[in-house]
Amino acid sequence: ATIYVLNGPNLNLLGKRQPEIYGHETLQDVEDLCRDVAGGHEIRMLQSNWEGQIVDWIHEARDKAAAIVINPAALTHTSVAVLDALNAFDGPVIEVHISQVHKREAFRHHSYVSLRADGVIAGLGLEGYAAAVRRVVGLLGQA
Numbered sequence: 001a002t003i004y005v006l007n008g009p010n011l012n013l014l015g016k017r018q019p020e021i022y023g024h025e026t027l028q029d030v031e032d033l034c035r036d037v038a039g040g041h042e043i044r045m046l047q048s049n050w051e052g053q054i055v056d057w058i059h060e061a062r063d064k065a066a067a068i069v070i071n072p073a074a075l076t077h078t079s080v081a082v083l084d085a086l087n088a089f090d091g092p093v094i095e096v097h098i099s100q101v102h103k104r105e106a107f108r109h110h111s112y113v114s115l116r117a118d119g120v121i122a123g124l125g126l127e128g129y130a131a132a133v134r135r136v137v138g139l140l141g142q143a
């Protein structure tokens with residue numbers, strides 16, 4: 001099956017942006033890591049800085065994906081639209097944050113997406129994506 005790995009605003013700058021928080025590795029490294037642990041499943045890695053694009057990809061996932069791993073980035077804390085889109089998706093959803101959001105500013109402590117997510121990972125760095133994909137593979141069964 002296909003697993004969508006969705007990434008929100010500013011994650012295109014991963015590796016360059018605030019490396020003291022997000023590290024030096026890039027979104028390409030995240031993609032490689034996800035592929036390494038996906039077993040026979042296909043990874044579709046996507047990033048956008050636009051909320052509506054993320055919503056459209058979640059809609060697309062209704063037909064094309066068995067599960068979603070999502071780092072909504074700043075949209076985590078603001079987007080009812082992303083939450084509503086995820087509520088229209090039937091498969092497993094795992095929310096990932098590279099940083100430990102609960103150790104950071106108070107506005108990062110609330111997540112709309114967590115109201116839908118079946119699992120939430122924060123503070124494991126890029127390893128969080130691998131853990132999320134492994135979890136989804138466990139739930140879907142090996143392809």
Ligand code: DQA
Nearest residue numbers: 071073074096097098099108
């Ligand atoms: C993030 C945490 C968010 O608060 C922030 O807006 C991001 C990245 C993370 O991966 O740690 O852009 O989702």
